[in-house]
Amino acid sequence: MGLKKKDLVLMGIILCIAAVCSLVHHFTGEAGKGIVAIKVDGVTEGTYVLTEDRRIEINHGTNILEIKNGEASMIEADCPDQICVHEKAISADGESIICLPNKIVVEVESDKESELDAVMK
Amino acid sequence: MKNRVAYFGVFVALALIFSYVETMIPFQIGIPGVKLGLANLIVVIALYKTDVKEALLLSVTRVVLSGFIFGNLASILYSLAGGLVSLAVMALLKKYADLSIIGVSVAGGVFHNIGQLVVAAIVVETYSVTGYLPVLLVAGLITGFVIGTVATEMIRRLRNIDLR
Numbered sequence: 001m002g003l004k005k006k007d008l009v010l011m012g013i014i015l016c017i018a019a020v021c022s023l024v025h026h027f028t029g030e031a032g033k034g035i036v037a038i039k040v041d042g043v044t045e046g047t048y049v050l051t052e053d054r055r056i057e058i059n060h061g062t063n064i065l066e067i068k069n070g071e072a073s074m075i076e077a078d079c080p081d082q083i084c085v086h087e088k089a090i091s092a093d094g095e096s097i098i099c100l101p102n103k104i105v106v107e108v109e110s111d112k113e114s115e116l117d118a119v120m121k
Numbered sequence: 122m123k124n125r126v127a128y129f130g131v132f133v134a135l136a137l138i139f140s141y142v143e144t145m146i147p148f149q150i151g152i153p154g155v156k157l158g159l160a161n162l163i164v165v166i167a168l169y170k171t172d173v174k175e176a177l178l179l180s181v182t183r184v185v186l187s188g189f190i191f192g193n194l195a196s197i198l199y200s201l202a203g204g205l206v207s208l209a210v211m212a213l214l215k216k217y218a219d220l221s222i223i224g225v226s227v228a229g230g231v232f233h234n235i236g237q238l239v240v241a242a243i244v245v246e247t248y249s250v251t252g253y254l255p256v257l258l259v260a261g262l263i264t265g266f267v268i269g270t271v272a273t274e275m276i277r278r279l280r281n282i283d284l285r
Contacts, residue, residue, distance in 0.1 A: 007224030014231055014262050022255035105245050
Protein backbone atom coordinates (compact mmCIF):
# COMPACT_ATOMS: atom_id res chain seq x y z
CA MET A 1 0.00 0.00 0.00
CA GLY A 2 1.09 3.59 -0.17
CA LEU A 3 1.15 6.25 -2.79
CA LYS A 4 0.72 5.30 -6.41
CA LYS A 5 1.87 7.35 -9.37
CA LYS A 6 -1.70 8.31 -10.20
CA ASP A 7 -2.20 9.67 -6.68
CA LEU A 8 0.62 12.12 -7.28
CA VAL A 9 -0.85 13.06 -10.69
CA LEU A 10 -4.22 13.71 -9.02
CA MET A 11 -2.66 15.90 -6.34
CA GLY A 12 -0.65 17.75 -8.98
CA ILE A 13 -3.80 18.49 -10.98
CA ILE A 14 -5.60 19.76 -7.86
CA LEU A 15 -2.68 22.02 -6.97
CA CYS A 16 -2.55 23.37 -10.55
CA ILE A 17 -6.28 24.18 -10.52
CA ALA A 18 -5.87 25.91 -7.15
CA ALA A 19 -2.90 27.92 -8.45
CA VAL A 20 -4.73 28.99 -11.62
CA CYS A 21 -7.84 29.97 -9.62
CA SER A 22 -5.86 32.05 -7.16
CA LEU A 23 -3.89 33.74 -9.95
CA VAL A 24 -7.07 34.61 -11.84
CA HIS A 25 -8.63 35.84 -8.59
CA HIS A 26 -5.52 37.83 -7.76
CA PHE A 27 -5.18 39.59 -11.12
CA THR A 28 -8.85 40.30 -11.71
CA GLY A 29 -9.35 41.22 -8.05
CA GLU A 30 -7.00 44.18 -7.99
CA ALA A 31 -9.04 47.24 -8.86
CA GLY A 32 -7.97 49.62 -6.15
CA LYS A 33 -10.10 51.13 -3.45
CA GLY A 34 -13.76 50.60 -4.13
CA ILE A 35 -16.98 50.29 -2.25
CA VAL A 36 -18.39 47.61 0.03
CA ALA A 37 -21.86 46.30 -0.63
CA ILE A 38 -23.78 44.78 2.26
CA LYS A 39 -26.30 42.14 1.32
CA VAL A 40 -28.71 40.48 3.71
CA ASP A 41 -30.38 37.33 2.38
CA GLY A 42 -29.36 38.30 -1.16
CA VAL A 43 -30.87 41.79 -0.98
CA THR A 44 -28.47 44.73 -1.09
CA GLU A 45 -28.96 46.78 2.07
CA GLY A 46 -26.47 49.49 1.25
CA THR A 47 -23.11 50.39 -0.26
CA TYR A 48 -20.36 52.35 1.46
CA VAL A 49 -17.09 53.83 0.25
CA LEU A 50 -13.93 52.37 1.76
CA THR A 51 -12.18 55.73 1.94
CA GLU A 52 -14.45 57.01 4.69
CA ASP A 53 -13.99 55.57 8.20
CA ARG A 54 -17.26 54.58 9.84
CA ARG A 55 -19.20 51.88 11.66
CA ILE A 56 -22.31 50.31 10.19
CA GLU A 57 -24.96 48.35 12.05
CA ILE A 58 -26.30 45.54 9.90
CA ASN A 59 -29.58 43.70 10.41
CA HIS A 60 -30.72 45.98 13.27
CA GLY A 61 -27.47 45.48 15.13
CA THR A 62 -26.85 41.73 14.90
CA ASN A 63 -23.58 42.49 13.14
CA ILE A 64 -21.39 45.60 13.17
CA LEU A 65 -19.07 46.35 10.26
CA GLU A 66 -16.18 48.73 10.66
CA ILE A 67 -14.53 50.59 7.80
CA LYS A 68 -11.10 51.84 8.77
CA ASN A 69 -7.96 52.73 6.79
CA GLY A 70 -9.57 51.64 3.53
CA GLU A 71 -10.47 48.20 4.85
CA ALA A 72 -13.72 46.72 6.05
CA SER A 73 -13.98 44.17 8.85
CA MET A 74 -16.77 42.66 10.93
CA ILE A 75 -16.15 43.65 14.54
CA GLU A 76 -19.27 42.25 16.17
CA ALA A 77 -21.72 39.44 15.46
CA ASP A 78 -24.32 37.74 17.61
CA CYS A 79 -23.77 34.28 16.13
CA PRO A 80 -22.08 31.62 18.28
CA ASP A 81 -19.26 30.69 15.90
CA GLN A 82 -17.93 34.26 15.28
CA ILE A 83 -16.35 33.14 12.01
CA CYS A 84 -17.04 36.45 10.24
CA VAL A 85 -15.47 38.39 13.13
CA HIS A 86 -12.28 36.37 12.84
CA GLU A 87 -11.98 36.90 9.11
CA LYS A 88 -9.34 39.32 7.97
CA ALA A 89 -10.21 42.83 6.85
CA ILE A 90 -11.21 43.09 3.19
CA SER A 91 -10.20 45.74 0.69
CA ALA A 92 -9.47 44.22 -2.75
CA ASP A 93 -12.16 43.86 -5.39
CA GLY A 94 -14.08 40.61 -5.06
CA GLU A 95 -13.10 39.93 -1.44
CA SER A 96 -15.95 39.19 0.92
CA ILE A 97 -16.89 38.57 4.52
CA ILE A 98 -19.76 36.17 4.94
CA CYS A 99 -21.89 35.53 7.99
CA LEU A 100 -23.90 32.42 7.22
CA PRO A 101 -26.10 32.32 10.35
CA ASN A 102 -27.39 35.84 9.65
CA LYS A 103 -27.18 35.44 5.85
CA ILE A 104 -25.01 38.55 5.52
CA VAL A 105 -22.55 39.06 2.70
CA VAL A 106 -20.18 42.02 2.75
CA GLU A 107 -18.44 42.30 -0.58
CA VAL A 108 -15.90 44.73 -1.98
CA GLU A 109 -16.90 45.97 -5.40
CA SER A 110 -14.88 48.07 -7.76
CA ASP A 111 -16.28 51.50 -8.51
CA LYS A 112 -16.02 50.61 -12.19
CA GLU A 113 -18.93 48.43 -13.22
CA SER A 114 -17.29 46.98 -16.31
CA GLU A 115 -14.38 45.55 -14.34
CA LEU A 116 -16.75 43.83 -11.96
CA ASP A 117 -18.36 42.03 -14.86
CA ALA A 118 -14.97 40.76 -15.96
CA VAL A 119 -14.17 39.10 -12.62
CA MET A 120 -13.67 35.40 -13.25
CA LYS A 121 -14.27 33.28 -10.22
CA MET B 122 -22.19 -11.12 7.53
CA LYS B 123 -24.50 -11.78 10.44
CA ASN B 124 -23.21 -8.99 12.69
CA ARG B 125 -23.75 -6.23 10.13
CA VAL B 126 -26.14 -4.23 12.27
CA ALA B 127 -23.80 -4.39 15.24
CA TYR B 128 -20.81 -3.27 13.17
CA PHE B 129 -22.86 -0.49 11.61
CA GLY B 130 -23.75 0.72 15.11
CA VAL B 131 -20.09 0.70 16.07
CA PHE B 132 -19.22 2.69 12.96
CA VAL B 133 -21.90 5.30 13.63
CA ALA B 134 -20.79 5.59 17.26
CA LEU B 135 -17.16 6.02 16.17
CA ALA B 136 -18.09 8.65 13.59
CA LEU B 137 -20.08 10.57 16.21
CA ILE B 138 -17.23 10.38 18.72
CA PHE B 139 -14.83 11.67 16.06
CA SER B 140 -17.21 14.56 15.31
CA TYR B 141 -17.16 15.39 19.01
CA VAL B 142 -13.39 15.01 19.39
CA GLU B 143 -12.94 17.32 16.45
CA THR B 144 -14.89 20.12 18.16
CA MET B 145 -12.33 19.91 20.99
CA ILE B 146 -9.23 20.12 18.80
CA PRO B 147 -8.20 23.76 18.33
CA PHE B 148 -7.48 23.22 14.65
CA GLN B 149 -8.17 26.82 13.69
CA ILE B 150 -5.76 28.10 11.11
CA GLY B 151 -7.52 31.34 10.34
CA ILE B 152 -9.45 30.05 7.35
CA PRO B 153 -13.17 29.74 8.03
CA GLY B 154 -14.72 26.40 7.24
CA VAL B 155 -11.49 24.42 7.20
CA LYS B 156 -11.33 21.45 9.54
CA LEU B 157 -9.76 18.04 9.60
CA GLY B 158 -12.91 16.00 9.00
CA LEU B 159 -12.03 13.15 11.33
CA ALA B 160 -15.48 11.60 10.92
CA ASN B 161 -14.73 11.14 7.22
CA LEU B 162 -12.04 8.69 8.30
CA ILE B 163 -14.83 6.30 9.30
CA VAL B 164 -16.63 6.86 6.00
CA VAL B 165 -13.44 6.07 4.05
CA ILE B 166 -12.88 2.91 6.08
CA ALA B 167 -16.53 1.88 5.66
CA LEU B 168 -16.21 2.43 1.91
CA TYR B 169 -13.27 0.01 1.75
CA LYS B 170 -14.36 -2.52 4.37
CA THR B 171 -18.04 -2.73 3.42
CA ASP B 172 -19.73 -1.32 0.31
CA VAL B 173 -21.02 1.95 -1.13
CA LYS B 174 -24.54 1.43 0.25
CA GLU B 175 -23.33 0.97 3.80
CA ALA B 176 -20.95 3.94 3.51
CA LEU B 177 -23.78 6.11 2.18
CA LEU B 178 -26.10 5.10 5.01
CA LEU B 179 -23.31 5.69 7.52
CA SER B 180 -22.48 9.10 6.07
CA VAL B 181 -26.10 10.32 6.13
CA THR B 182 -26.78 8.93 9.62
CA ARG B 183 -23.59 10.48 10.91
CA VAL B 184 -24.34 13.91 9.43
CA VAL B 185 -27.94 14.03 10.66
CA LEU B 186 -27.09 12.82 14.18
CA SER B 187 -24.03 15.02 14.68
CA GLY B 188 -25.96 17.92 13.15
CA PHE B 189 -28.70 17.57 15.75
CA ILE B 190 -26.22 17.15 18.59
CA PHE B 191 -23.50 19.68 17.75
CA GLY B 192 -24.92 21.89 15.02
CA ASN B 193 -28.12 23.18 13.51
CA LEU B 194 -30.19 22.75 10.37
CA ALA B 195 -27.79 24.86 8.32
CA SER B 196 -24.78 22.80 9.33
CA ILE B 197 -26.68 19.60 8.46
CA LEU B 198 -27.36 21.01 5.00
CA TYR B 199 -23.72 21.90 4.40
CA SER B 200 -22.36 18.66 5.81
CA LEU B 201 -24.85 16.62 3.81
CA ALA B 202 -23.94 18.34 0.55
CA GLY B 203 -20.23 17.94 1.24
CA GLY B 204 -20.58 14.37 2.47
CA LEU B 205 -22.70 13.15 -0.44
CA VAL B 206 -20.58 14.76 -3.17
CA SER B 207 -17.44 13.51 -1.46
CA LEU B 208 -18.75 9.96 -1.11
CA ALA B 209 -20.00 9.85 -4.70
CA VAL B 210 -16.60 10.92 -6.04
CA MET B 211 -14.74 8.53 -3.76
CA ALA B 212 -16.96 5.58 -4.73
CA LEU B 213 -16.52 6.32 -8.45
CA LEU B 214 -12.74 6.75 -8.18
CA LYS B 215 -12.39 3.61 -6.06
CA LYS B 216 -14.25 1.64 -8.70
CA TYR B 217 -12.91 3.10 -11.93
CA ALA B 218 -9.54 4.77 -11.21
CA ASP B 219 -6.33 3.09 -10.20
CA LEU B 220 -5.78 5.11 -7.05
CA SER B 221 -4.61 4.15 -3.57
CA ILE B 222 -6.70 4.86 -0.48
CA ILE B 223 -4.78 8.12 -0.05
CA GLY B 224 -5.64 9.30 -3.57
CA VAL B 225 -9.34 8.43 -3.11
CA SER B 226 -9.36 10.21 0.24
CA VAL B 227 -7.70 13.32 -1.25
CA ALA B 228 -10.37 13.49 -3.96
CA GLY B 229 -13.00 13.00 -1.25
CA GLY B 230 -11.62 15.84 0.84
CA VAL B 231 -11.45 18.21 -2.13
CA PHE B 232 -14.97 17.42 -3.32
CA HIS B 233 -16.33 17.66 0.22
CA ASN B 234 -15.23 21.30 0.19
CA ILE B 235 -16.52 21.90 -3.34
CA GLY B 236 -19.96 20.53 -2.38
CA GLN B 237 -20.16 22.82 0.65
CA LEU B 238 -19.00 25.80 -1.39
CA VAL B 239 -21.73 25.23 -3.97
CA VAL B 240 -24.40 25.10 -1.25
CA ALA B 241 -22.96 28.22 0.37
CA ALA B 242 -23.06 30.03 -2.98
CA ILE B 243 -26.72 29.05 -3.44
CA VAL B 244 -27.81 29.87 0.11
CA VAL B 245 -26.25 33.34 0.35
CA GLU B 246 -26.96 34.04 -3.34
CA THR B 247 -23.54 35.32 -4.19
CA TYR B 248 -20.76 33.88 -6.26
CA SER B 249 -18.00 35.67 -4.39
CA VAL B 250 -17.65 32.67 -2.04
CA THR B 251 -15.81 31.08 -4.94
CA GLY B 252 -12.89 33.33 -4.02
CA TYR B 253 -12.23 30.66 -1.40
CA LEU B 254 -11.95 27.92 -4.01
CA PRO B 255 -8.13 27.75 -4.19
CA VAL B 256 -7.84 27.80 -0.40
CA LEU B 257 -10.47 25.09 -0.01
CA LEU B 258 -8.87 22.96 -2.75
CA VAL B 259 -5.50 22.98 -1.00
CA ALA B 260 -7.13 22.47 2.41
CA GLY B 261 -9.10 19.50 1.07
CA LEU B 262 -5.94 18.05 -0.40
CA ILE B 263 -4.05 18.27 2.89
CA THR B 264 -6.85 16.95 5.11
CA GLY B 265 -7.67 14.23 2.57
CA PHE B 266 -4.02 13.19 2.57
CA VAL B 267 -3.91 12.97 6.37
CA ILE B 268 -7.21 11.04 6.56
CA GLY B 269 -6.10 8.76 3.71
CA THR B 270 -2.80 7.96 5.41
CA VAL B 271 -4.52 7.09 8.70
CA ALA B 272 -7.21 5.10 6.85
CA THR B 273 -4.53 3.09 5.02
CA GLU B 274 -2.94 2.10 8.33
CA MET B 275 -6.29 1.27 9.94
CA ILE B 276 -7.49 -0.83 7.01
CA ARG B 277 -4.20 -2.72 7.07
CA ARG B 278 -4.74 -3.55 10.75
CA LEU B 279 -8.41 -4.40 10.22
CA ARG B 280 -7.78 -6.84 7.37
CA ASN B 281 -8.64 -9.87 9.51
CA ILE B 282 -12.10 -8.47 10.25
CA ASP B 283 -14.54 -9.22 7.48
CA LEU B 284 -17.39 -6.73 7.36
CA ARG B 285 -18.85 -7.56 4.00
